[in-house]
Amino acid sequence: MAVPPELIGGALASLSVPAAALLVLARNNLTRPGARGFVVTVAGWTGWSIVVGLRLIVESAALARALNSFAVVFVSVTVLGWAFLVAEHVRGRWIELTWRRLVVWLAIPVGLSVVAFTNPAHSLIWGEATRTAPHGTIDVAHGPAFTVAAVYWFLVSEGAAVWLARDALRAEGASRRQGIALLIGHLVTVPFAYDTFAAFPPAPHVDLSPVGFFLGSVVWGAALFRYGTVELAPILREATLDEMCDAVVALDNDDVVVDVNSAASELFPTDGDPVGRPARRLFAEFEPLDELVIDDRPVENPLSLVVDGDRRHFQVTVSPVTAGGVTRGRLVVIRDVTELIHREKELATAKQVLSRVFRHDIRNDLTVIRGYAELIAERTAGETARMARTISETTDELATTANKARRIERTLERPTEAIDLEVTSLLESSVESVRTCHPDATYDVDLPSELWVRASTDLEAAFRNAVENAVAHNAGPDPTVRIRSRREGERVVVTVADDGPGIPHEELEVLERREEAPLSHASGVGLWLMTAVVECSDGDVAFDTGDDGTTVEFCLPTASGRNRRERKRRPDDPGTDPSDRAEPV
Template structure:
């Protein structure tokens, strides 16, 4: 019969209510899993953990309500909670790859045996079983084995507790409180087991009831407020691991003597069992920091790499090692060399041959051949101009006064052409590469005028300033840029069936992108096309 006194609240009421709360938390987590609103690897052990806490709370209350026992051991509670909690904690901090079915089964069987031994020992203490049935020596051996196994299990638990606290603390976007909520379900019972004593039943009842209350509250806060089954520090650990083990680039970790300490799989595959940096390249760590590309002998032959070196420095500023990443740029370098050769041919050989063809065409009076040679010569000149622009440094910036700059570009682009061009721009100074900016605007205006059949094409050049962004729009009343050409530029590539009709639009796009901007197309209020050039984070100052 239940005793209606204040202690009944701690013996029966609080454990029962706490068990009910834990059950609700477990059901809620399971529903989130069914709705694909949480991580499977985290929810499953969390649901088991909440279920065990629920059974412990209800079971503890039920035993106290139905029996006159004054003290019930909670050592088995820690053991029962250990397996699901360790599974959850390991996945929480990014060690889920160590949780295999075989290991879980082995630990579960070990825990089941420890719980059985605990229960057997409790029966002996209560006088239900006499020691004569097993023998004193056998009982001592069993207790020793139990103590060792429990110590090993608790060592793993405490290691994971430390891992949870440290991983959460190191994560920039997670509260340290979240780590406390994760460790309380196991740490709370460990603390209570170590502080309860058979001779102090009043204190035991208060501690145990409070433990159930705190554990249930931590589970509820963890699932309802801090979302411990979704927002976890494992992302950081797994991201760091992926950077080393799952990248396609070769990575070496070296000590201060340039000896290989660790390599990732691509490095092992490309360089075999390299023991020192000398087995990989003839260059030293210092010289690697000064080189753009190096040639290394790999299992696939000689390849070209771009080296990246980072020093490993301790808190005293002393270097104790390096990480060396070798980025395979063989194909990139081949393309670069190929483009350089083609550019030389375009600049010199083709131009010289076109001059010869044009001269013979003039002598023969072949007008179509002359026109064709002129178009090819203009295309060659345009290609050389684009190449020169792309070879400019990203630091080639200067401050220009926007409105006079635009008026000057418009005047050059419309020289000798009957066109109505309006310029609207704030009187400010902007920091840009004037050559690339001029090329882009000049081509857009020329394109708007040349492809317009009106006697006096209308073009509006409008610039707006939004914070550190400068938005330029060139709108016309012409037929507009064909959708096929716009799609090619916006898609970023050409095919045999979809391609731009000239190099200028590509050059404009490259010039804008090289300045950190973007190019887009829309319909113009004038009836044609509106091309928008947005330069972001540009230094803008008033005149």
């Protein structure tokens, strides 16, 4: 008993449902490389299957011929979409569709479609011997244009398949799995699409290509859920991930593992492929990590775990992965910072030892040297007394440099509280402190009666260094320093200008590079101190230097207007170093 062609046609058309479902699933991922080609290919499968089914259902021979023309269109759509999918997958990036590229890609398909729809006028696609009757085509006689079309379809489609196969062989991990899944989905359609089974038709020339598209849709659908073919981890460049020392794990919104790199595989060994497993199973042996990762919020936390019997320290970062404003999953990056923490502890220990040496041993030795030098200077005369005074002055300079270095260390490690400070009183106090050691200099001070900033309590030390440097390193007969302050919007600008020789270029370079370099005298340490204090106050400091002098410009945030208080000099004030009370620094 013959099967009615309408029934066969309905069955073939219904096979397009899985492909249509893939279109729905992939529609929110069009920003992913390869997603557009995926959608176009599946759309071609869907249209092709529907046309094949309708050709067996319709009773009009004219309508059946029109459906043949639509079949040419959907074949071209399928081939182009497949080639575009492969191109973006292999390259791993979005391909911009310029007008020139669109013309190149669409020229032949559009031309074939036009020839197909105008076939009754020239018979270039289907020859005159082709017989079309109700419920399908009985005899097919292909014209020369169909041969050209078939060669074009074959070269583009199978050329892309070969390209994808070569890339999958070179790739690893998720990229290889995704490539193989795409390739299998294509290959199962090939024998049906090329009419391999046309010699055994259940009805007059029944096209079985919808069966192949059904199988391909099943394979791609499984890949979509199993490997995230166009979802969270589309076409990951595995080589880049595997070069990372950090362990990287990609999760979807259901906390299922989508991808891992080599470092993660070594850190979390599993039996078999971890992809597709719940995150809780992957992190089962590391409960603290499991709790961090399962939390939906972004995370950046230190974590200590026991790995292979050893205590290791990690920095864990969990970030959302979004596309089109929608969260698609999360990326977990686990960085091993064990060696860094050990190194930091070693440096902290070394710093404590050196600080103790500077505080006690060297400072005490300098005091002894200075005392003996002063005694020699008092009890001798001539060249011997002069050399003794030089020794005494040098020990003073070394002590001052050490004091400044310790203040820089304290400022950087334990920044003092930012409070409201009155700039005019701090500048006047700084000038008077420097004037006691350098009374012969000229101090041109022009300041407003009151000006407030929000800054570190070490700010006066920075001002005092600026004034001291302006005078101490000016060998002119009448050193002059000009101090000004003004308010500009939400900032207060303080300038300290001198007429000295300028700051050596190499010292300014050290500040710009933020690299250690030998500092030839106390001025260099003072520049570091000014910079450290101002930056800890959320401000900026600039140096404009030349042969005619130097201008130091401090730019600081204005005070909020609340809790203003002028800092009082007390022995226990955190902004006052005991060594600073002896002499200006």
